[in-house]
Amino acid sequence: MSVRAIPLLPCPSTDDITDFYEALGFTTTFRQSSPNPYVAVERDGLELHYFGVEGFDPDGSYGTCVVLVDDTEPWFEAIAAGLLERYDTLPMSGVPRITRPRLRENARGLSGFSLIDPGGNAVRFTRGIAEPVMEESRLATAYAYAVVLADSNGDPAEAATLLAGAIRREDEASPIEDRVQALAYLAELWVRADDPEAAARTLDELGDHPLTPEIEEAVADLRRSLNRA
Structure with a gap:
């Protein structure tokens, strides 16, 4: 049927x-x-x-x-x-x-x-098909919860606070790609929470790290958004 x-x-x-x-x-x-x-x-x-x-x-x-x-x-x-x-x-x-x-x-x-x-x-x-589950660093786990809080619950300001705290507490076991991913998402969260100054500071932090093409594109979108604000 x-x-x-x-x-x-x-x-x-x-x-x-x-x-x-x-x-x-x-x-x-x-x-x-x-x-x-x-x-x-x-x-x-x-x-x-x-x-x-x-x-x-x-x-x-x-x-x-x-x-x-x-x-x-x-x-x-x-x-x-x-x-x-x-x-x-x-x-x-x-x-x-x-x-x-x-x-x-x-x-x-x-x-x-x-x-x-x-x-x-x-x-x-x-x-419609689940992704393979990988072992996560503590920073990656915080990132995942921030995604739920902001994208599913609609609370980007609270998600930004959570993720910013996790980045400050980041331990050396966290892979650099986890930090880059977290910083890029945090910048987006500050934009969505209408805090362009915090977003700009976070984007500046990303300048010290190599970026994947996907994150480079996201950063470019964020900078365009800030320039238009």
Whole structure:
């Protein structure tokens, strides 16, 4: 027996939803203005449906859905390209915004990222196959909990405080790549927590370390975001 479910998410304006998702490469497959505002968008088999609610506050939204994919990276890259084209930088705070793909402690080690749409809803992209579990340093463990706290619970300021403390207490057993990963994420958390000075200081700390291409890209996005602030 075939089963299919499509989430219905609230928004204050279906026009804003249409403009947003079309900029990300989605196609509008259905739209109506009466008797109730309603819009459906689709890309590569992913369907999202929205209904308009007059006076709806995106900052107070609890709307969410999980999108299971074979690999989160291609989805992130495609969506990020659309966001960069639309905003000139990746929006990491406010509404809309996006998080980067990371392994999530509260999702069986699966990698994932969240797209917060103009309605304040969290569209959570998650890999459908668990990642291999590796032994972690204490700093890597703190990083994993910070990801849960910020990306899943929506509290980047508390996550930044936790991760900054872990970095200060870092022991010599922590691999350098764990420190680089933690610093790059901490800089992002400060941006999301609206503390650009702390973000800039953290990015300066990264200048002493070799960076992978992925982290170099993330750092460049963060610097663009700070320059526009």
